[in-house]
Amino acid sequence: LIQDGTTHIVWSRGLEHIVAPNGLNISTTIRENFGMIRVNLLKNLKAHSQLPSHVQVLDLLTDKVQVPNEETTYWCKVFKLPESFRRKHHIYQYEANIESTSQGLVHHMEIFHCETSAMEKIPLYNGNCFGEDRPEKTQVCKRVLAAWAMGAQPFTYPEEAALPLGGNKFNPYVMMEIHYNNPELKSGVIDSSGVRFYVSDKLKEMDAGVIELGLEYTDKMAIPPGQESFSLIGYCISSCTSVGLHNEGITVFGSQLHTHLTGVRVHTRHFDAYGKELPELDRDNHYSTHFQEIRRLKRPVKVLPVSCKITEYKW
Numbered sequence: 497l498i499q500d501g502t503t504h505i506v507w508s509r510g511l512e513h514i515v516a517p518n519g520l521n522i523s524t525t526i527r528e529n530f531g532m533i534r535v536n537l538l539k540n541l542k543a544h545s546q547l548p549s550h551v552q553v554l555d556l557l558t559d560k561v562q563v564p565n566e567e568t569t570y571w572c573k574v575f576k577l578p579e580s581f582r583r584k585h586h587i588y589q590y591e592a593n594i595e596s597t598s599q600g601l602v603h604h605m606e607i608f609h610c611e612t613s614a615m616e617k618i619p620l621y622n623g624n625c626f627g628e629d630r631p632e633k634t635q636v637c638k639r640v641l642a643a644w645a646m647g648a649q650p651f652t653y654p655e656e657a658a659l660p661l662g663g664n665k666f667n668p669y670v671m672m673e674i675h676y677n678n679p680e681l682k683s684g685v686i687d688s689s690g691v692r693f694y695v696s697d698k699l700k701e702m703d704a705g706v707i708e709l710g711l712e713y714t715d716k717m718a719i720p721p722g723q724e725s726f727s728l729i730g731y732c733i734s735s736c737t738s739v740g741l742h743n744e745g746i747t748v749f750g751s752q753l754h755t756h757l758t759g760v761r762v763h764t765r766h767f768d769a770y771g772k773e774l775p776e777l778d779r780d781n782h783y784s785t786h787f788q789e790i791r792r793l794k795r796p797v798k799v800l801p802v803s804c805k806i807t808e809y810k811w
Contacts, residue, residue, distance in 0.1 A: 502535075540794045542792075544652050551694045555690060556693070557689065558571065558690055560686050560688055562686055563678060563682070563686070563687050566678060567678055571676065572630065572672070573672050574610070576620065576668050580662075581666070582663075584662050584663035584666070587642070587659040589650055591651070593691060595688055597687070604646060605673065607670055610637040614665050618667070621671075642659075646788070657701065659704045660703045707740075710754075746798075748799055750792050752791070760810055762779070763780070764779070
């Protein structure tokens with residue numbers, strides 16, 4: 497039975513039948529005759545369309561970062577957008593732009609807007625996100641504009657809406673954060689990866705936005721030891737949505753489910769103001785932290801200020 501979400505495909509090529517995947521070494525570097533891939537077989541086929549000719553490319557790339565021989569590194573780089581972005585643009589599509597030598601090391605990337613006054617100058621920091629020399633002013637760079645994780649394909653906005661970028665009241669600074677995952681402690685890797693935007697000053701009918709909901713990264717969310725399975729639930733309650741959302745509500749057309757390494761199942765539930773459960777917004781019963789796509793929903797979901805959403809995580 498094929499389900500929505502992630503499907504893990506184990507494949508083998510040879511003269512004998514594969515009876516079961518148990519014991520098959522799919523992590524070997526020599527993978528000519530067997531291996532494993534993660535895919536989303538039940539994609540929204542309407543989510544990808546040809547871009548119009550007036551769309552232009554904007555690359556935000558790191559510049560020859562010497563990836564540390566440490567398991568986990570978060571690298572931050574601040575950019576100032578070109579002068580043309582004094583005029584409002586829309587992001588029609590974006591995708592990862594990863595160097596071939598960095599495949600497997602770049603785990604995920606995010607682009608944040610430095611949300612402050614349009615005239616505020618942000619230092620063009622380029623270094624470890626947790627470095628002591630990171631300027632305090634860069635802490636305002638935290639509103640998500642784009643997110644990519646390992647395995648994700650290009651994300652295309654729907655015909656009627658796109659994410660705004662630029663404008664006369666828009667601070668021109670953005671920050672890219674790259675997570676390098678280097679469990680083999682490789683050294684000598686030089687990386688200039690980043691994110692490629694497809695943008696245009698021909699605006700769509702509506703502006704899109706990004707909303708994050710779920711759990712806080714705090715010790716109170718720790719999983720007790722010795723558990724065979726464990727659930728954690730984050731609530732987005734109506735007292736919050738009634739303040740943060742427009743009176744007419746919002747239309748959700750895409751969703752990215754996210755946990756760290758121990759997560760195995762995630763879903764987002766939706767309730768109305770009377771506690772009646774509505775159809776689920778998103779679900780992945782076979783979740784992998786190494787395959788985190790922003791997926792276009794097969795049906796748009798209307799979320800009103802007095803409704804409630806719950807994201808449940810399973811470990």
